[in-house]
Amino acid sequence: MAGALPQPPKPRRRWGLFAAMVALVCLGALGNLWLVQATSDTATVLAARSTIERGAVISGDDLVAVWVGADPSLQTVAADQLDDIVGKRAAVDVASGSLLTPGSVTSEVLPAEGFSxxxxxxxxxxxxxxxxxxGDLVRVVATAGQQGAINPAKTEVEAVAGEVVSAVTGEDVTGQGASTVVTLQVPAEDATTLAAMAATGNAAVVLDSRAR
Structure with missing residues (x-):
């Protein structure tokens, strides 16, 4: 009787390789889910590329689009509103890198009607x-100059109230401290008086209020 033919060996099931493949597929699915979730939780908004001073007309070069987390409590301006923002004025000083908010811009002209x-x-x-x-509320007060004195016939010191638009300090070239050019918005009827006071170089600035 002929010998029985040998049976081919049964293939071994590689459970470890199978488990690794399943794990890899799951990780890929989780990665895609995370990517979709991360994308849906961000938004493209506008930020200041460089410092924008209050009252300045905003140009496209002043702004840049950035990605931020989509937080309902965060007030931002969407990047697709760029065309609506360009040409408006800065309502406040916007520091370089700061996100724009709806309150950062205004359509109002500076100075306002009736002001200078x-x-x-x-x-x-x-x-x-x-x-x-x-936004600071100040008074500019006439002072006695080095070659003059306050007129004793006046019962009140001359002063003009206004709102600070900007304050820019120059370079100290004398060693006695740099002067600051304070731009004020004042009622039109006070503009001439204030300009005359400024021309004397003898005017002090008094800070009255920072209430906004």
Whole structure:
């Protein structure tokens, strides 16, 4: 009787390889899910490429689109609103890298109707001890000059109230401290008086309020 033919060996099931393949597929699916979730939780918004001073007309070069987390409590301006923002004015000083908010821009013209802008150059000793910011309410007060004195016939010191639009400090070239040019929005009827006071170089700035 002929010998029985040998049976071919049964293939071994490689359970470890099968499990690894399943794990790899699951990881890929989870990665895709995370990517979709991450994309849906971000938004493209506008930020300041460089510092934008209050009252300045905003141009496209002033802005850049950035990705941020989509947080309902975060007030931002969507990047697709760029055309609506360009040409408007900055309602406040916007620091470089800061996100734009709906309150950062305004369609109002500066100065407002019935008001004027006047620049006053003030030496360090006649400035408040704290840096002025846009929106500060101040008074510019006439002071006695080095070659003159306050007129004793006047019962009140001459002063003009206004709102700070900007305050820019120059370079100290004399070693006595750099002067600051304070641009103020004042009622039109006070503009001439303030300009005359500024021309004397003897005007002090008094900070009255920072209430907004």
């Amino acid at each position: 802008l006047v620049g006053v150059s003030v030496t360090p000793d006649l400035m408040p001890g704290t840096a002025l910011m846009a």
